Amino acid sequence: MTPRDLVGPATYACVVSHDRGRRPTLDTIALEVGVSRATVSNAYNRPDQLSTRLRDRIIATAERLGYPGPDPTARSLATQRAGAVAFLLGQGLSSAFSDPALSIMLDSLASTVDSGDRGLLLLPGVDDLGPRPSSVARAQTDVAVAYSLPDDSPALDAVRQRNIPLVVVDQPVVPGSARVEVDDGGGALLAAQHLGSLGHRRVAILGFALTPDGWHGPADAARVTSARFRVSRDRVAGYLSGLGEFGITDVPIWEASCGDQLLGREGARWLLGLRPRPTALLCMSDVLALGALTAAAELGLSVPADISIIGFDDTPAATWTTPPLTTIRQDLVEKGRRAGELALLLLDGSRPGPATTLGVSLIPRASTAPPSAD
Amino acid sequence: MTPRDLVGPATYACVVSHDRGRRPTLDTIALEVGVSRATVSNAYNRPDQLSTRLRDRIIATAERLGYPGPDPTARSLATQRAGAVAFLLGQGLSSAFSDPALSIMLDSLASTVDSGDRGLLLLPGVDDLGPRPSSVARAQTDVAVAYSLPDDSPALDAVRQRNIPLVVVDQPVVPGSARVEVDDGGGALLAAQHLGSLGHRRVAILGFALTPDGWHGPADAARVTSARFRVSRDRVAGYLSGLGEFGITDVPIWEASCGDQLLGREGARWLLGLRPRPTALLCMSDVLALGALTAAAELGLSVPADISIIGFDDTPAATWTTPPLTTIRQDLVEKGRRAGELALLLLDGSRPGPATTLGVSLIPRASTAPPSAD
DNA sequence: TTGTACGCGTTATCAT
DNA sequence: ATGATAACGCGTACAA
Numbered sequence: 177m178t179p180r181d182l183v184g185p186a187t188y189a190c191v192v193s194h195d196r197g198r199r200p201t202l203d204t205i206a207l208e209v210g211v212s213r214a215t216v217s218n219a220y221n222r223p224d225q226l227s228t229r230l231r232d233r234i235i236a237t238a239e240r241l242g243y244p245g246p247d248p249t250a251r252s253l254a255t256q257r258a259g260a261v262a263f264l265l266g267q268g269l270s271s272a273f274s275d276p277a278l279s280i281m282l283d284s285l286a287s288t289v290d291s292g293d294r295g296l297l298l299l300p301g302v303d304d305l306g307p308r309p310s311s312v313a314r315a316q317t318d319v320a321v322a323y324s325l326p327d328d329s330p331a332l333d334a335v336r337q338r339n340i341p342l343v344v345v346d347q348p349v350v351p352g353s354a355r356v357e358v359d360d361g362g363g364a365l366l367a368a369q370h371l372g373s374l375g376h377r378r379v380a381i382l383g384f385a386l387t388p389d390g391w392h393g394p395a396d397a398a399r400v401t402s403a404r405f406r407v408s409r410d411r412v413a414g415y416l417s418g419l420g421e422f423g424i425t426d427v428p429i430w431e432a433s434c435g436d437q438l439l440g441r442e443g444a445r446w447l448l449g450l451r452p453r454p455t456a457l458l459c460m461s462d463v464l465a466l467g468a469l470t471a472a473a474e475l476g477l478s479v480p481a482d483i484s485i486i487g488f489d490d491t492p493a494a495t496w497t498t499p500p501l502t503t504i505r506q507d508l509v510e511k512g513r514r515a516g517e518l519a520l521l522l523l524d525g526s527r528p529g530p531a532t533t534l535g536v537s538l539i540p541r542a543s544t545a546p547p548s549a550d
Numbered sequence: 551m552t553p554r555d556l557v558g559p560a561t562y563a564c565v566v567s568h569d570r571g572r573r574p575t576l577d578t579i580a581l582e583v584g585v586s587r588a589t590v591s592n593a594y595n596r597p598d599q600l601s602t603r604l605r606d607r608i609i610a611t612a613e614r615l616g617y618p619g620p621d622p623t624a625r626s627l628a629t630q631r632a633g634a635v636a637f638l639l640g641q642g643l644s645s646a647f648s649d650p651a652l653s654i655m656l657d658s659l660a661s662t663v664d665s666g667d668r669g670l671l672l673l674p675g676v677d678d679l680g681p682r683p684s685s686v687a688r689a690q691t692d693v694a695v696a697y698s699l700p701d702d703s704p705a706l707d708a709v710r711q712r713n714i715p716l717v718v719v720d721q722p723v724v725p726g727s728a729r730v731e732v733d734d735g736g737g738a739l740l741a742a743q744h745l746g747s748l749g750h751r752r753v754a755i756l757g758f759a760l761t762p763d764g765w766h767g768p769a770d771a772a773r774v775t776s777a778r779f780r781v782s783r784d785r786v787a788g789y790l791s792g793l794g795e796f797g798i799t800d801v802p803i804w805e806a807s808c809g810d811q812l813l814g815r816e817g818a819r820w821l822l823g824l825r826p827r828p829t830a831l832l833c834m835s836d837v838l839a840l841g842a843l844t845a846a847a848e849l850g851l852s853v854p855a856d857i858s859i860i861g862f863d864d865t866p867a868a869t870w871t872t873p874p875l876t877t878i879r880q881d882l883v884e885k886g887r888r889a890g891e892l893a894l895l896l897l898d899g900s901r902p903g904p905a906t907t908l909g910v911s912l913i914p915r916a917s918t919a920p921p922s923a924d
Numbered sequence: 925t926t927g928t929a930c931g932c933g934t935t936a937t938c939a940t
Numbered sequence: 941a942t943g944a945t946a947a948c949g950c951g952t953a954c955a956a
Contacts, residue, residue: 199713201950212926217952226925244712248690249626250950253931258623259688260671269660269670273646273653286643290674293688296643297634298670300660311667314633316622316690338618339573466870496840498872575932586944591934600942624932627949 200243209237220246252316260297261289261519262317264307264335266325266388267434269300275435276491277461278323281345281512285321288516299331304388304434306331313338319519321345326388326404341522345515347406354518354528356511360407361414363504363536364458367486368418370502370538371456375546376484377422380447380454381415381429382440382464384408392433394446400429408460411488415458428454432464440467441474448475448483455483455547462487462494465501469543480545490539499542506536574617583611594620626690634669635893636691638681638709640699640762641808643674649809650865651835652697655719655886659695662890673705678762678808680705687712693893695719700762700778715896719889721780728892728902730885734781735788737878737910738832741860742792744876744912745830749920750858751796754821754828755789755803756814756838758782766807768820774803782834785862789832802828806838814841815848822849822857829921830858836865839875843917854919864913873916880910 206213211234218225219234238245252258263282265272272278286296297317299307306325312334319341322332327348335342342353349355371379386395386403403409412429419427428450430443440459444467447454459465465487469479477483479499487494490505514532522528580587585608592599593608612619626632637656639646646652660670671691673681680699686708693715696706701722709716716727723729745753760769760777777783786803793801802824804817814833818841821828833839839861843853851857853873861868864879888906896902 203950213951214926214928214953218925221952230925242713245687246952247627247950248688249623249632250931251688251952252623252690253621253627253933253950254952256931258690260690262669269657269664272660273657279648279653283643283646283648286646286672286674290643293685295636295685295689296672296674298660298672300664300670311669313619314622314625314667315669316626316632316634339616493867496867496870577932587933588935588945589943592943595934604942620934621932624949625934627932627951628934630949 200238200241202243202246204241205234205238205243208241209234217246249316258316258318259293260295260317261516262297262299262312262315262320264299264301264312264320264322264325264331266301266304266306266323266329268302269298271434272298272300275463276493277435277463277489277508280491280508281323281515284509284512285516285519286512288513289519301325301331303390304385305329307334309334319343319523321515321519322350324405324407327406328404341519341528343515343518343522343528345511349406349531352528354522355531356514356518356534357407357531358506358511358534359536360410361417363488363506364411364414365418366536366538367458367488367504368415369421370540370544371458371484371486372419372422372424374456374484374544376456377424377547378452378454379419379424379427379456379458380450381412381427381458381460382443382447382468383412383429383431383458383460384435384464385433386412386431390433392431392439392443395429395431399431411460435461435463437463437467437470440464441471442467444468444471445475448472448477453483456544457483457485459485459487462489462491462501462503465503465543466493466497469497469501479543481548484544484547486544494539494541497543502541502544503539504536505539507534510534574612574615576617576620578615579608579612579617582615583608591620623690632690632692633667634671634691635663635890636671636673636686636689636694638673638675638686638694638696638699638705640675640678640680640697640703642676643672645808646672646674649837650867651809651837651863651882654865654882655697655889658883658886659890659893660886662887663893675699675705677764678759679703681708683708693717693897695889695893696724698779698781701780702778715893715902717889717892717896717902719885723780723905726902728896729905730888730892730908731905732880732885732908733910734784735791737862737880738785738788739792740910740912741832741862741878742789743795744914744918745832745858745860746793746796746798748830748858748918750830751798751921752826752828753793753798753801753830753832754824755786755801755832755834756817756821756842757786757803757805757832757834758809758838759807760786760805764807766805766813766817769803769805773805785834809835809837811837811841811844814838815845816841818842818845819849822846822851828857830860830918833859833861836861836863836868836875836877839877839917840867840871843871843875853917855922858918858921860918868913868915871917876915876918877913878910879913881908884908 202213206216219231306329320335321343324346344355386408432439487503490503494501576587580590593605680703694709695717698720718729806813861877864877868875
């Protein structure tokens with residue numbers, strides 16, 4: 177059926193209800209009211225361009241015919257604006273909502289970006305590599321914000337190919353993109369120095385994945401050297417550097433494939449099973465540290481008397497644990513806000529500037545103490 | 551990083567500027583290769599429709615000219631599919647990521663919906679009312695999933711106006727939509743009966759907002775009667791009904807405008823300041839219960855000796871608290887999965903069936919006990 | 925207010 | 941088999 181088949185307005189309304197495939201469009205309304213399509217469009221988008229009376233008539237007619245308003249997709253096509261910010265995650269959405277560090281950051285990002293009529297399009301990743309390139313290619317978005325992807329994530333190639341502006345949070349370093357990160361190396365250094373100055377000499381690392389290959393377990397030197405996650409790399413380096421100041425060189429590392437609490441527990445069990453047993457654990461996140469707390473309790477070790485545990489992030493949970501968690505604070509809210517602002521700037525046509533690096537600080541609580549003289 | 555990495559983006563920018571802002575489209579490629587637009591489209595979407603050689607030539611040319619692939623918006627316009635599921639929240643995204651019950655559900659929903667090339671479009675709400683109608687009107691989505699909105703949320707009118715399928719999670723009841731909810735009344739009943747059978751006779755309720763007007767503080771009978779959140783209404787009814795079985799009729803209620811832990815603490819302080827002091831608190835969520843635990847500790851009351859506290863949801867945090875929290879379990883993962891499945895079904899053209907109601911159960915832990923004989 | 929030229933693809937249907 | 945033609949899809953924006 178072509179528009180020519182429509183003889184009159186009344187007929188059309190009839191046709192509409194009969195023919196379900198045919199939704200009313202701007203043209204339908206224009207025809208019915210007897211004005212042009214442009215005028216109907218103006219009624220919705222520029223009410224000041226026409227008389228109130230005409231506008232009311234148009235809106236009323238639209239309602240009567242069940243016109244749902246200008247189609248968002250068509251509007252996007254015409255305006256060349258998708259009206260959404262895509263957020264690229266390393267893993268499934270599962271992580272987005274269960275990892276507090278990510279949640280808090282995302283929340284802040286969302287409220288920053290939200291001002292305006294923009295939505296937040298979440299693109300879940302697969303296997304720590306980030307979203308599939310095809311997902312990125314099909315996403316209706318004006319700008320991409322990538323969160324903590326490995327150095328060689330194919331998703332980032334897809335973003336570049338689409339030539340949309342990119343904001344990278346944490347990692348990796350992508351030339352030509354805006355970036356906000358935290359002083360991971362410095363934070364790790366602080367944590368290690370804290371333990372060292374407390375007198376610990378046998379310290380182990382409970383860390384994130386070094387490379388997105390799904391491995392979890394003890395990490396040897398080769399894995400550390402070839403790590404493809406910048407954050408993990410920098411934090412390990414910071415830990416080792418800080419421990420090195422105290423002459424500590426032999427540092428076991430357990431690598432959790434994801435920041436999952438259960439894996440943290442498993443890793444801590446392994447590390448605490450080493451002989452001689454470490455007297456302190458450097459955990460790359462509070463969540464991993466929570467797992468470590470659980471493991472310690474299960475092994476009958478008391479924290480911090482038998483084992484000191486230090487986290488990273490300073491998420492709210494760090495204050496609720498027993499004992500409250502000594503940790504490295506990063507400003508997750510600020511990180512999200514900056515990322516959102518950068519996204520808006522890029523949308524406005526700004527060129528990306530140098531990366532923003534947020535500071536970190538040591539928050540001493542009750543999960544660390546000098547080692548007991550055993 | 552190799553020098554090549556640095557050159558890549560710059561090179562592309564160069565191509566773009568040559569074209570004087572005119573980005574390549576399907577036509578550009580078609581013209582260059584000397585085939586029709588349709589053939590180029592097929593090269594991307596139906597590789598089997600043309601010879602491998604021609605396809606390779608097309609793809610190569612596309613890459614050479616910096617063609618980013620078929621434009622997602624144009625594709626959506628043509629296919630009449632946005633390729634996204636919109637998720638409507640009552641409040642800002644802040645809540646989405648900080649409320650564990652929501653996070654877990656959303657996570658599950660996301661992974662259900664994720665299979666396929668769909669994204670999840672988050673539409674944050676304002677003032678507990680849900681997203682602004684204009685946000686809904688402009689969202690590029692094929693289906694809407696509304697989470698826990700008040701009975702008269704304007705966002706739902708906007709969804710209906712757009713005539714896109716709707717899945718409602720928890721509340722409200724919207725005719726013509728699919729729905730998944732939990733047995734809120736039954737859960738509340740279980741909680742109240744638990745306390746009653748333990749011997750408690752002075753019980754108070756620490757609850758969610760009854761109406762989206764930002765009020766927090768003591769709730770009188772009028773507010774309860776006119777509540778516009780179904781879940782709050784049903785739970786209060788369930789609580790009162792269960793308590794009624796033990797002859798308890800005078801039940802103070804404190805209403806938290808959001809499920810925030812700080813508000814939970816504030817409410818608990820108020821309730822625990824009443825004289826005679828309640829011996830037990832019915833909390834509408836684990837998060838509120840956490841706040842109550844904090845308040846009790848600050849008031850020097852020990853749980854459960856001085857005060858019994860029962861939560862709702864059975865989020866992971868319930869097991870970590872001191873003492874571990876007695877609570878009502880609802881299957882949040884299942885709830886999300888069902889909601890996702892319903893969304894996919896509706897996308898497939900199915901008609902919404904009757905609402906799915908998920909069961910609840912009492913999880914007794916250590917935060918409830920018989921009242922001390924004071 | 926209106927006419928109308930885009931925006932960018934998809935997908936029958938048709939031709940070789 | 942392969943590829944071409946052309947008809948949509950639905951608005952926006954600018955000149956008239």
